[in-house]
Amino acid sequence: MRAARCPGMCPERERCERQGQARLHRLEVATGAAVKEWRRPAAGSEAAAPDQLRPPDVLLRTVRHLVARVVPRAEPRAGVGAEPGDEVGAWAGVGTEPGDEVGAWTGAEPRAGVGAEPGDEVGAWAGAGAEPGDEVGAEPGDEVGAEPEDEVGAEPEAGVGAEPGDEVGAWTGVRDEPGDEVGAWVKAAAEPGAGVLPEPWPLVHEFVMDRLRSVRQDMVSQRLGGRPAATILEHSLRFLLCGQLWLGRPPPSPRPRHSQPGSVEAQVRECFSRLLAAYSQGRDVYENQAEFQALALLYDLGSDQALHHALQLPSHIKDSPEMQTALGINRALTEGNYVRCLRAVRSLPFVESCAVYRHIATLRHRLLRAFSHGYSCCNCRFPLQALAEILAVDTGDTAADLCRRHGQQVNGDSVCFQKSSYVEPDPDIQPAPELLELVTIKQRGRTRSSIIQGCKMPSIDR
Incomplete structure (x- = not known):
């Protein structure tokens, strides 16, 4: 295992470089912590120096920061302890815990008011170069303006961490004295409801995906294994599997190409x-091993290699409820029993549904092809509502649309299957948004952060 001695979530050299080039991400500014970005290794370049590699404890702290501080910024209520209707939450206060007197943007201390007037979109970010306790008003000529898109402080040293490894930096140029709980920028506050809206999920998704990739890059560079590596990879997988569904589009169906x-x-x-x-x-002993072994099988549903790996697992893993469900779905697919396969998929919990969802379109295609051959008769009518239940869609209209895409004739509340008219739909055409409800309804109001952290969610029968 290689030496790693970077004390912060972002190496000091990279932070200064990106801050000087105004390349700090707006989510880094909002949370007050820069995070090392992923960079493609240059061909023939030397291995990263120890002071550029984050040790296991820092990598885990980085993952916790991304999941617990950055991901919630895209939630409808982006704050901890915000009152109903408040648009401004406490996530902007890095280092504050629920119940702390110092909220993020609500400004509890007299010196923390920073002169923010009602209607201001941003609090005291405009006040660069103030001393602790000053009212940090934005004066004409300050380099850091009050516009939301400004990403850097006025002084080079005003970034993340006054000292190496500090997460809470003086983004406004305000340096904390020993004993200060948080930087003055944390207390710089707009009034509740002052227009700070949740971040769009595509922005958060792209940022977190890049920073988690950087974490894994450091993990591989120092040949990290064991529990720290497993924890990082488990969080990364939950994020990657669920993130695309939260974008509102399903992952592409698997194809025989790399x-x-x-x-x-x-x-x-x-x-x-x-x-x-x-x-x-x-x-x-890994408490989540059965869950992720099942996820791997569901993600590669129908793969001989994935099935072979699953069958070689120790009995206490192979006989777990998660693995038995995944093996049952794989068996039903192998036998061509698509009705049983889709019925089992419908009862899967949320993360498992995200893993298998890329196969759902194929399962529905094969089922409709089998029905178009098995029920091919001019005088035969199949009820749409019953077909919707079998296809694991939510309405008869959705089932009717699927049938039409496969060349089948729909008459009122029934469908007439004809083998001669069956057509394979274009695989590049994405399903309608309502077809995602097979998965999205299972989230049941849970936050994205809690799902990525591994909060167990029960299976459901619909």
Whole structure:
């Protein structure tokens, strides 16, 4: 294992470089913590120096920061302890815990008011170069303006961490004296409801995916294994599997070609490969192993290689409820029993549904092809509502649309299957948004952060 001695979530050299070039991400500014970004290794370049590699404890702290501080910024209520209707939450206060007197943007201290007037979109970010206790008003000529898109402080040293490893930096140029609980920028506040809206999920998704990839890059560079590596990979997989569904579009159906390097599918496969290898090394007991072994089988549903791996697992893993469900779905697919396969998929919990969802379109195509041959008769009518239940869609209208896409004739509340008119739909045409409800309804109001952290969610029968 290589030496790693970077004390912060972002190496000091990279932070200064990006801050000087105004390349700090707006989510880094909003949370007050820069995070090392992923960079493609240059051909023939030397290995990263120890002061550029984050040790295991810092990597885990980075993952916790991304999941617990950044991901919630895209939630409808982006704050901890915000009152109903408040648009401004406490997530902007890095280092504050629920119940702390110092909220994020509500300004509890007299010196923390920073002169923010009602209607201001941003609090005291405009006040650069103030001393602790000053009212940090934005004066004409200050380099850091009050516009939301400004990303850097006025002084080079005003970034994340006054000292190496500090997460809470003086983004406004305000340096904390020893004993200060948080930087003055944390207390700089707009009034509740002052227009700070949740971040769009595509922005958060792209940022977190890049920073988690950087974490895994550091993990591989120092040949990290064991529990720290498993924890990082488990969080990464939950994020990658669920993130695309939260974008409102399903992952593409699997095709017999290699995925593009850097794509979500390529990252998922890399994470599964490293995680399953970590599980097989040493004698550690991993409490989430059965869950992720099942996820790997569901993600590669129908793969002989994935099934072979699953059948070689120890009996206490192979006989777990998660693995038995995944093996049952795989068996139903192998036998061509698509009705039983879709019925089992419908009862899967949320994360498992996200893993298998890329196969759903194929399962529905095969079922409709089988029905178009088995029920091909001019005088035969199949009720649409019953077909919707079998296809695991939510309405008869959705089932009717699927039938029409496969060349079948729909008359009122029934469909007439004809073998001669069956057509395979274009695989590049994405399903209608309502077809995602098979998965999205199972989230049941849980936050994205809690799902990525591994909060168990029960299966449901619909």
